[in-house]
Structure formats: structure tokens, C-alpha cells
Amino acid sequence: MSQTVKYLSPQWRDEAEKRLKSELSPEKMNNITSSMSNIYNNCPDGKNRYLFFKFEDGNFAELSIGEGEPPKAEFRISGDYQVFAKISRAELGSQKALMTGRLKLKGNMIKALKLASIADRLNKVLSKIPAEY
Amino acid sequence: MTSRMENKGPYFIDFPARIKSIQAEMARQKIDVYLGSRLRTLSWTLDAFCPWRSFVVIPAGGMPAAFSFVIDAARIADETWIDDDRVFGFAPMGGQDQIELISDFIKEQLKGGRGRVGIESGMSNYLPEGWLTHYEYERYAAALDGCELVNAHTIVDALSIVKDQGTINRFREASRIVDVGHGAVFDAIKDGGWKGMTETEIAGIAALAMRREGSEWEWSFTGGNEIAAGYRTGLTGGACTPATRKKLEAGEPLMVDIHAMFMLGLGDHSHNYLLAPATDRQFWHAKNFTDIVALTLKTYRPGITPSRLADEMMAFAEERGFSDYMVPGFEHGIGMMGDEWRIGLNDGPFPYWTNPDHVYRENEVLICAMQYACQEDNIGFRYENPIVITKDGCEEMSKYPLGIEEVR
Numbered sequence: 001m002s003q004t005v006k007y008l009s010p011q012w013r014d015e016a017e018k019r020l021k022s023e024l025s026p027e028k029m030n031n032i033t034s035s036m037s038n039i040y041n042n043c044p045d046g047k048n049r050y051l052f053f054k055f056e057d058g059n060f061a062e063l064s065i066g067e068g069e070p071p072k073a074e075f076r077i078s079g080d081y082q083v084f085a086k087i088s089r090a091e092l093g094s095q096k097a098l099m100t101g102r103l104k105l106k107g108n109m110i111k112a113l114k115l116a117s118i119a120d121r122l123n124k125v126l127s128k129i130p131a132e133y
Numbered sequence: 134m135t136s137r138m139e140n141k142g143p144y145f146i147d148f149p150a151r152i153k154s155i156q157a158e159m160a161r162q163k164i165d166v167y168l169g170s171r172l173r174t175l176s177w178t179l180d181a182f183c184p185w186r187s188f189v190v191i192p193a194g195g196m197p198a199a200f201s202f203v204i205d206a207a208r209i210a211d212e213t214w215i216d217d218d219r220v221f222g223f224a225p226m227g228g229q230d231q232i233e234l235i236s237d238f239i240k241e242q243l244k245g246g247r248g249r250v251g252i253e254s255g256m257s258n259y260l261p262e263g264w265l266t267h268y269e270y271e272r273y274a275a276a277l278d279g280c281e282l283v284n285a286h287t288i289v290d291a292l293s294i295v296k297d298q299g300t301i302n303r304f305r306e307a308s309r310i311v312d313v314g315h316g317a318v319f320d321a322i323k324d325g326g327w328k329g330m331t332e333t334e335i336a337g338i339a340a341l342a343m344r345r346e347g348s349e350w351e352w353s354f355t356g357g358n359e360i361a362a363g364y365r366t367g368l369t370g371g372a373c374t375p376a377t378r379k380k381l382e383a384g385e386p387l388m389v390d391i392h393a394m395f396m397l398g399l400g401d402h403s404h405n406y407l408l409a410p411a412t413d414r415q416f417w418h419a420k421n422f423t424d425i426v427a428l429t430l431k432t433y434r435p436g437i438t439p440s441r442l443a444d445e446m447m448a449f450a451e452e453r454g455f456s457d458y459m460v461p462g463f464e465h466g467i468g469m470m471g472d473e474w475r476i477g478l479n480d481g482p483f484p485y486w487t488n489p490d491h492v493y494r495e496n497e498v499l500i501c502a503m504q505y506a507c508q509e510d511n512i513g514f515r516y517e518n519p520i521v522i523t524k525d526g527c528e529e530m531s532k533y534p535l536g537i538e539e540v541r
Contacts, residue, residue, distance in 0.1 A: 078228075079227070097227075098226040098227050098229075099225060099226055099227075100227075101226075101227040102227065103227050104227035104228030105226055105227060105228045105229055106228050106237075108218060108220075108221055108222075109203050109206065109221060109222035109223065109224055109226075109229050109234075110203070110206050110207045110210060110217075110220065110221070110222050113203065113207075113222070
């Protein structure tokens with residue numbers, strides 16, 4: 001895919017799902033069962049959006065984008081749209097964003113530590129989607 | 134420290150029942166959530182050793198939640214009886230710092246995020262007590278807007294004074310281990326073995342022997358195993374002797390005060406020696422001390438108070454002519470790891486010190502502790518032994534024979 005899509009648009013979601021399914025095997029996902037909501041505050045149109053991921057036994061199970069309150073997830077990461085955009089463009093590391101308080105994580109830190117490398121793999125796949133922000 | 138697996142048989146403690154007893158008292162005092170921060174509270178509720186800053190949040194009903202520095206949270210989760218998903222690590226990350234993480238958790242336990250939150254505020258001579266700091270108090274008060282923070286540590290203090298059988302048995306086992314440590318020290322120093330040794334070496338010999346028996350660590354914050362030789366034994370009022378590199382010398386007294394921990398139960402026994410050749414004056418001091426220790430152990434019983442016991446013992450010392458050398462205190466408090474300060478509740482004339490009129494009851498555990506120091510003779514002795522108050526007396530948990538032997 002060389003055509004750019006708008007970040008967090010339905011087209012971006014479809015492309016993300018396709019890539020996650022093809023590039024992240026259950027083994028690469030350490031056969032985890034977990035869910036995560038990214039909450040994007042202050043999107044360019046002034047709205048707040050969420051991106052919800054769910055994995056079951058390492059298999060990609062759900063990816064949804066929406067406005068308002070996201071589905072209940074094991075982890076909830078919230079921050080400004082621009083911060084997420086910088087992470088997606090590899091201009092900012094997700095760890096640094098968390099450690100400087102630009103992103104907020106809700107969920108059990110002990111499990112989050114176990115899933116940190118998986119989250120990095122997932123972010124790496126998503127960052128390769130040609131997107132306009 | 135694998136108490137989750139070992140909390141059975143003689144060492145079993147019913148932790149869910151402890152939590153329910155706290156919750157019942159919380160309800161009586163109209164406290165909606167209890168935020169514990171003291172090491173003693175963490176040990177008593179979680180059955181896990183929490184050496185880093187940690188908190189326990191006890192809701193009005195159900196299982197508590199534990200919070201610790203993230204580097205140690207997984208180990209605590211592995212050892213405590215509470216469910217894995219009730220143990221949280223805090224870290225310097227957005228949403229994960231201890232104030233935000235814990236205050237958010239507390240708010241989730243409260244109707245409308247409002248209510249009365251019990252905290253632990255006070256003072257102690259025991260440095261690692263773990264009171265909520267002034268800074269933490271202010272931060273929690275700000276984060277828990279709409280909540281009233283009330284001092285509630287007496288709830289845990291009152292419930293933990295009288296020990297259950299599991300706790301007493303953990304102390305008995307820790308004391309057995311300490312006795313093995315004393316045996317190892319004696320074997321090492323007898324028949325001239327002490328020559329050339331240092332205090333730190335004695336501490337290490339005891340530590341190795343006790344670790345081999347399963348001791349988790351030499352738990353005392355006073356430097357682990359406290360060893361003193363020569364003039365260091367006789368420092369006035371000196372009941373704290375972390376081992377130094379001082380070499381043992383002929384004609385000196387030697388104080389061996391060692392500590393073992395077993396499932397958060399604490400062993401603490403001090404034994405004393407005279408390194409040959411001992412003088413008549415040294416033997417006189419030694420007999421004074423062993424006699425008053427024996428009498429003290431005979432005197433402990435339900436109904437007696439620290440002040441009455443001190444009066445009786447100091448009268449004995451005065452009659453025998455050695456009261457100048459006795460520190461007029463015969464005990465210190467003890468409980469599961471982190472509880473090493475006053476006896477009983479904070480209800481004495483001086484806040485947060487032992488109430489001299491505390492009345493001992495059956496199954497209270499304390500350290501029978503005495504310090505004898507004659508600085509002009511460069512000699513002193515210490516006795517410590519965890520005792521449990523029985524129906525009509527006390528049981529010495531360390532069985533190492535009382536005595537001050539001359540070691541050649």
C-alpha cells in the first residue's frame with residue numbers, strides 16, 4: 001500500500017487490521033489475552049476518539065475506532081492526539097511519553113511490563129501504515 | 134520468603150479473617166477505606182515482606198489491594214495470599230505514580246468518590262516504621278478531594294497485640310533458628326577460636342548458620358546481627374551495637390545479639406561471653422546480670438505492667454548493688470516484620486512510647502530485653518528473647534541456656 005490514509009479513519013482501521021493479522025502471529029504476540037484502549041484527546045476536529053485492540057490467545061480479535069467512551073479494556077492509555085501521532089511517526093518513544101507524563105496508563109503495571117515488548121511490536125506495525133495526521 | 138506456599142500447618146495464619154476484623158472495626162468507626170503504609174501493617178495484612186515503599190488499601194468489604202514500587206511488585210504478588218490482580222506496581226509514568234494510582238483506586242471503592250479514608254500517621258523511634266509522610270498526606274488529601282483523611286492506625290495496632298498460634302509458631306521457629314546461630318558462634322569461638330576474629334566475622338558466622346536453617350535475613354535495622362566486644366559492650370544505655378571491624382581481645386566481654394526471620398516471625402536473642410582470662414569483678418557483673426534476667430523471666434505474667442516489673446527488678450538490682458548499671462527498661466514491643474517498637478497501644482502519657490501501665494495479657498508477644506552497662510569497667514551485657522505471655526507466666530521462645538561463659 002503506497003496511498004496514504006487519514007490516521008484513525010475507517011480506512012486506516014481496515015489497513016491496521018489487515019497488517020496486524022498478517023504480521024503478528026499468536027507466537028509473536030506471546031499467545032496473550034488482553035485488551036487495550038488508546039484514548040486520543042483533542043483530535044484535529046476537536047473531538048476525543050479511541051482505538052480499541054483485543055487479542056485472545058495471541059490471535060487478533062478486535063480493532064475498533066470510535067468517539068466517546070471506549071469499550072472496557074485491561075489497559076487504557078490516554079493522551080493528546082498529537083502525542084500519539086508523534087509516536088506513530090516514530091518522533092517520540094512510547095516509553096518516554098509515559099515517563100514524562102504525556103501519556104497516562106491505567107492498568108496493572110506488573111502485567112504492563114510483561115506486555116511492553118508486545119506493545120512495541122504492535123506499534124511498529126501500525127507506524128508503517130502511510131498516514132496523514 | 135514464600136509464605137503463600139508455606140502458610141499452612143503450625144504456621145497458618147487466617148489472613149482473610151484478619152482483613153474482616155479490620156473491616157468490622159472500620160465499619161464501627163465509619164471508615165470507608167483504610168490506607169496502610171506502615172511496614173507492620175503490610176506484614177500483618179499481606180503476609181509478604183515489603184522493603185520498598187508500599188501501601189495496602191483495605192476496602193469496606195472484600196480483598197485488600199497492595200501497591201509497591203514496580204521493581205518489587207511482582208515478587209510481592211508471588212508471595213502474598215491476595216490475588217495477583219490485586220497487587221499493583223507504581224512507577225514514574227503517567228497514571229502510574231503512587232499518588233494517582235492509589236487515589237484513583239481508593240475513589241473507585243467509594244460511593245461517588247467520597248468518604249472517610251483511614252491513614253497511618255504518628256511517630257516512632259523505629260526508623261522504617263512507614264508512617265505516611267507529610268508530603269504524601271498533602272498529596273493524597275489533594276488527590277482525594279471530597280474525602281476526609283482520619284488517623285486510624287489504632288485499628289491495626291489493637292487487633293495485632295494478642296498473637297494467634299500461627300504467629301507464635303513462626304516466632305518459635307525463628308527462635309529455634311537463632312539458637313542454632315548461637316551454637317555456631319560458640320563452636321567457632323571456643324578453644325581459642327575467637328583469637329584474631331572480628332565482630333563482623335562473628336556476625337557472619339551466625340548469619341551463615343541461621344541461613345542454613347532457613348532464616349530469611351538478619352532482620353534487625355540495627356545492623357543485622359549486633360556484635361560488641363570490649364568497651365563497646367559497656368556504652369551507657371547502649372542497646373544498639375552494629376558489628377564493627379574491632380578484633381576480639383583477651384579479657385574482654387563479648388555480646389552476641391543475633392536475629393533470624395521465619396515467615397515474618399522474628400527471632401532475637403542475645404547471649405554474652407567473657408573472653409579468658411576473666412576477672413572476679415567481671416564474674417560479679419556477670420552473675421548480677423544472669424540473676425536479674427532469670428528473675429525477670431520468672432516475673433512476667435498476665436496482669437503485670439512494664440512499670441511494675443521495672444520497679445520490682447530495679448529494687449532487686451538496688452538490693453544487690455548494681456542498679457547503677459541497669460537500664461530501667463525490661464522489654465520492647467515485637468510483632469511481624471516492621472513491628473519493633475512500643476508495647477501495646479498509643480495510650481501512654483508520652484505519645485507513641487510504651488504506656489508504662491499497659492497490662493499484659495495471655496498470648497501477647499514481646500522481647501524481654503535488658504541492658505547492663507558499666508562503662509568504668511568496660512563491660513556490659515544484653516539479654517533479648519522473644520517471650521509469649523502464657524496463662525500464668527511466660528514462655529521463652531529462644532531455648533539457648535542462660536549464662537555468661539568464660540571462653541578460653
